Amino acid sequence: MRALDAVAVRQWADACVRSLDANREDIDRINVFPVPDGDTGTNLLQTMRSALDDLLRTPADENVGTALAALARGALAGARGNSGVILSQVLRGLAEAAQGASTAGGSSLRRALLRADVLATAAVSAPVPGTVLTVLHAAAEAARDCGSDDLGEVVTAAAGAGAVALADTPRQLAVLARAGVVDAGGRGLVVLLDALADVVTGRVPEPTVPNPAVLNPTGPNPAGPNPTGPNPVGAVPATVPRDALTTAREAGSAEYEYEVMYLLDGDPDAELLKVSLGALGDCVSVVGDGAGLWTVHVHCNDVGAAIEAGIAVGRPHRITVSRFADQIAAAAPRFVRDRAIVVLVDGPGAAELFRSEGAAVLEPGDGVTAADLLAVIVGTRARQVTVLPGDPAWREPLDEAVAQAVAAGQDVVVVPTFSPVQALAALAVHSPTRRAGDDVVAMAEAAAATRRGEVAVSGREAITWVGRCEPGDLLGMLDGEVVLIAPGGEDVGDLACRLVDRMLASGGELVTVLLGRGAPDGLELVLEDHLRVTHPEVELAAYQGGQADALVVVGVE
Incomplete structure (x- = not known):
């Protein structure tokens, strides 16, 4: 093959996936650096599959640059682990060097590998000799120094040097x-270079990975004695105990238990994010595809802080949190307490009220994302977390955040609460001395036993169960349904009193009121005077809630 075209790129990507699949277990087995997590082969395979999927979804194009760009984009979006991030940058380097070209010959491949070397090295916060970066650098230099522009000779030189x-x-x-x-990530890169040589030359190359145990016959054998015979490439010698894979490491820290990855859109301050993540852990990388998509990777203990660092510069999404299964016992503990309560509530007064009761609070404001929710949940550093949402509209991002937290090993339960007054009722019966399961049941029962109502201003014309409402009308709502309507000029206190009477018709001992940002002054006194006359047996508890969407929120227990 004299030059790579779009068809050859697809053939190479498919060959990479098949070859990585065949070598995955061997690469996983030799994965001991920077973290002995045994997943480098798996991460490379999943990343390359994501790249191939994106390429196959891209409309057919004869432009080799377009095909390589699709590979790079898919690899970045689906990157797994350190090795996946580095692979995405290798593919990005190839794409940038071939941008706009219909084919890529030997000189183009030379430039592509050199560009990939620069990008991959920049992706790693602290490059270390003896890793995949070393292998890539050797391949790029061999391509640069190759005395021919023949594509086959350039790729063969690069694969051999790697x-x-x-x-x-x-x-x-x-x-x-x-x-x-040998290094697992480097082994994976050699698999990819060999696959490229196979596609270009049209023949299956001879095995080019020498045995590290026999490279230096005149000096010490770095792999140790192996009396049973030659050491298969990448295999762990029989004389090396299995726990050698969890020995102390010279780079990367064994104190970090979690791998956090997510995507960012737009133009974040990558250097600022690197500094923030570097203060939390190691193996930091913040890399982009050159077209506005970034992937972030870090090993740390404080998962919440790692996500918050991303929130500070952009919008994290596609968040994944993985735990290293072979974490040593001396590692810093992830959980510092057994239980925590997380409340989602709008309004500064309501938020402060829940905080005063010991809950962690998120004020969603105009919108809430799964990343925001996950940051609060994992930031509690509690083994078991109970979430009290104050609005059913937050269900979808909350479900996503809870799934992520549970996948990372945290026990998270959501108690159905559809109003902040129900969340208050649930929190009031919370007892940290009670069994966790029993405590959740008690909170759920308290929330379910609390009727919820509110007075709000209609924002549009609509048909309700009790008639038509116009913009500006006052609405009295009970358990999410409109039950009272008053013209906009009517007294808010009168409508609130009528709503409370309706809620107390079926009984009740305590009325809880959260006053909204737009509530008229003295509304709590109007309600107090009304209850003193009509329901003297009922206790009233009123608080400044500060919520923007309701003039007053009422709960009856």
């Missing part, structure tokens, strides 16, 4: 030498 550099990684990283393995 394989040699891979075999040398145990001499550069002691953790690899102790385990008797």
